[in-house]
Amino acid sequence: MTATQGKGAAAKPAAIISLEHIVQEYPRPEGGVNRVVDDLSLRFEGPSINMLLGPSGCGKSTLLYMMGGVRPMNVPVPTSGSVNIDGEPCTDAHDDAVMVFQRYANRPDLSVHDNVAFPFRLGLWRDRVPAAERRDRVMHMLEAVGLADKAKLHPSQLSGGQNQRIALARALVLKPRILLMDEPFGALDAQTREDMQQLLVKLFQEHPCLIVFVTHDVTEALLLGDRVVVLSTQPARVADDFTIATPKPRDSGWLRMPEAAALEQRILSRLHQATGKGNVRVSV
Numbered sequence: 001m002t003a004t005q006g007k008g009a010a011a012k013p014a015a016i017i018s019l020e021h022i023v024q025e026y027p028r029p030e031g032g033v034n035r036v037v038d039d040l041s042l043r044f045e046g047p048s049i050n051m052l053l054g055p056s057g058c059g060k061s062t063l064l065y066m067m068g069g070v071r072p073m074n075v076p077v078p079t080s081g082s083v084n085i086d087g088e089p090c091t092d093a094h095d096d097a098v099m100v101f102q103r104y105a106n107r108p109d110l111s112v113h114d115n116v117a118f119p120f121r122l123g124l125w126r127d128r129v130p131a132a133e134r135r136d137r138v139m140h141m142l143e144a145v146g147l148a149d150k151a152k153l154h155p156s157q158l159s160g161g162q163n164q165r166i167a168l169a170r171a172l173v174l175k176p177r178i179l180l181m182d183e184p185f186g187a188l189d190a191q192t193r194e195d196m197q198q199l200l201v202k203l204f205q206e207h208p209c210l211i212v213f214v215t216h217d218v219t220e221a222l223l224l225g226d227r228v229v230v231l232s233t234q235p236a237r238v239a240d241d242f243t244i245a246t247p248k249p250r251d252s253g254w255l256r257m258p259e260a261a262a263l264e265q266r267i268l269s270r271l272h273q274a275t276g277k278g279n280v281r282v283s284v
């Protein structure tokens, strides 16, 4: 095993997340509760990329944050049901799960290099990865995301796409068993989004893990997903569940092929049944 292949967490078997009979309710300001998720059960088994697709506000982020152990201060999450990781109930942030958000959350006062290396300031990751391997991993990730020549710059000197590359590198430098992504490319222009999608596929092939990826972009779901779970409008339920066996990388040429076009139509029609309206994005 080389230094960049990693040890510790990466040596464990692939992760499994299961959501069992999840109900989530939030209090309404005017009184009563808003049921956002209704008796939803799902199981994700790695290594795989699982797309959670659904209309705006249907509860995708709520489910993702639940899996990542991010809990609002004053609301029990979930209201009922359970989140299990590797068969164990998970009620807090899990040591093997890392999140990536649309707002890339880079530290403006740190260089690109130090932003990528930042998690190694935390005891958990310092203890798991020896110092020499940490250095190797950071250099490797900077190369992998194409930022090696920008390592000394600060985030404000880089574009939005480059900032998202930092966030992706900071997550993957940990070689996480579970990567939870909340519309990470949603704020990027179409070309940069496509570049980032291809980069994610490349990095996933280098480090296969369990990825759950929230999106409302059907094209993104088709390009990245081994599986596409379509959620209904609020309260979220599983409206459909598609497996895509076509090997990756998939490109715009594949999207135009009959099998992809047919799948896109099935997903779109499921979404429109689930929402009753067309508030989803297709960006072929």
Ligand SMILES: Nc1ncnc2c1ncn2[C@@H]1O[C@H](COP(=O)(O)OP(=O)(O)OP(=O)(O)O)[C@@H](O)[C@H]1O
Pocket: 026, 027, 036, 054, 055, 056, 057, 058, 059, 060, 061, 062, 063, 072, 075, 216
């Ligand atoms: N802490 C909270 N307190 C009260 N309501 C909340 C809270 N968090 C989320 N909600 C509500 O739950 C619903 C689902 O929100 P969520 O962010 O999970 O949806 P989403 O599908 O990810 O939406 P989008 O695609 O627009 O990001 C929304 O109506 C939202 O206002």
